Amino acid sequence: MRHGETDYHAQRRVLGRIDAGLNQRGHEQAARVKDFFAGMSLAAVYCSPLRRCMETARPVAEEKGMEVQIIQGLMEVDMGEWDGRFIEELFAEDSERVGKWMANPSSVSLPGGEDFAAVRTRVLAATREITSRHPGHDQVLIVSHGGPIRGILCEALKMDLDHMFRIQIDLASISTVRYFDGGIPETAIVTLLNETYHLRREELSPSEGER
Numbered sequence: 435m436r437h438g439e440t441d442y443h444a445q446r447r448v449l450g451r452i453d454a455g456l457n458q459r460g461h462e463q464a465a466r467v468k469d470f471f472a473g474m475s476l477a478a479v480y481c482s483p484l485r486r487c488m489e490t491a492r493p494v495a496e497e498k499g500m501e502v503q504i505i506q507g508l509m510e511v512d513m514g515e516w517d518g519r520f521i522e523e524l525f526a527e528d529s530e531r532v533g534k535w536m537a538n539p540s541s542v543s544l545p546g547g548e549d550f551a552a553v554r555t556r557v558l559a560a561t562r563e564i565t566s567r568h569p570g571h572d573q574v575l576i577v578s579h580g581g582p583i584r585g586i587l588c589e590a591l592k593m594d595l596d597h598m599f600r601i602q603i604d605l606a607s608i609s610t611v612r613y614f615d616g617g618i619p620e621t622a623i624v625t626l627l628n629e630t631y632h633l634r635r636e637e638l639s640p641s642e643g644e645r
Contacts, residue, residue: 435577437482437490438463438606446521450513450547455485463606463633468493470608470632476500477572480564482508482579490606491577502577507560510579514547540595550581550595557585558619565617583609590622602628 438460442449456464471494479495481487481502488502495502516524524532535542539550560582568574578586584598590611603609610626613619 435467435490435575435608436580436583436603436605437484437486437577438467440486442518443605448513448516448519448521448524450510450517451484452517453485456489460486460605461489464490464493466633467606467608468497471575472497475573476575477568478503478564478574479577480505480508480574481577482510482582484510484579487577487579491575494575505560505564505576507556507563508576508578508582509556511544511550511553511581512547513544515545516547536599538596539598550585550598553581554585554589554595557582558589561586561589561619565613565619569617586611587624587627589619590624604628604630606630606633608632 438456440449440454440460441457442452442454444457444459467490476494476498479491479498479500479502481491481504483504483506487508491502531542531545535544540554541549541551543549557578564574564576580603583603584601585595587593587601587603587609588595588598608626608629609624612623612625614621614623
């Protein structure tokens with residue numbers, strides 16, 4: 435699952451390692467997510483160390499009577515000099531590099547940041563660690579970010595990482611991957627992608643950026 439909304443998302447800013455918490459809408463999304471998992475058995479809840487993920491994961495974990503387990507490899511992409519900047523401003527001032535990065539994210543390093551090849555390596559290692567802990571039929575929840583989630587899905591689909599932006603991953607969306615042969619990440623089936631029905635968006639308060 436991707437974390438809920440922050441003010442950076444509402445303001446259409448790039449958000450990488452800046453440790454922003456959820457805004458009002460994000461907390462409403464986290465409550466909807468808790469309801470989604472209310473009748474489901476979970477063996478564990480894993481999470482990126484960033485606050486927006488923790489605040490999205492915690493209601494589910496508390497409802498299940500368990501602790502959120504932090505996995506550093508689930509951290510968002512280091513956006514370097516782009517972190518916190520307005521998206522519209524970036525397209526206006528650095529459009530050529532933005533275009534190259536969106537076309538080839540696995541081979542274009544962000545200024546002062548990291549490329550998606552490095553992200554893929556650490557996210558796959560995190561996935562291996564998690565699946566090794568749950569080799570049977572356990573269901574676990576992983577709360578992370580758009581970049582790492584796309585990396586997991588690209589690996590599961592045997593999809594070129596440079597096509598990752600063809601996969602839509604909305605805030606507070608849920609995707610599901612089943613692993614076989616003892617939980618080895620290379621044997622995966624994607625059974626759900628970017629599910630957002632649980633949010634019932636028309637009932638959520640509009641963010642400032644949508645008014």
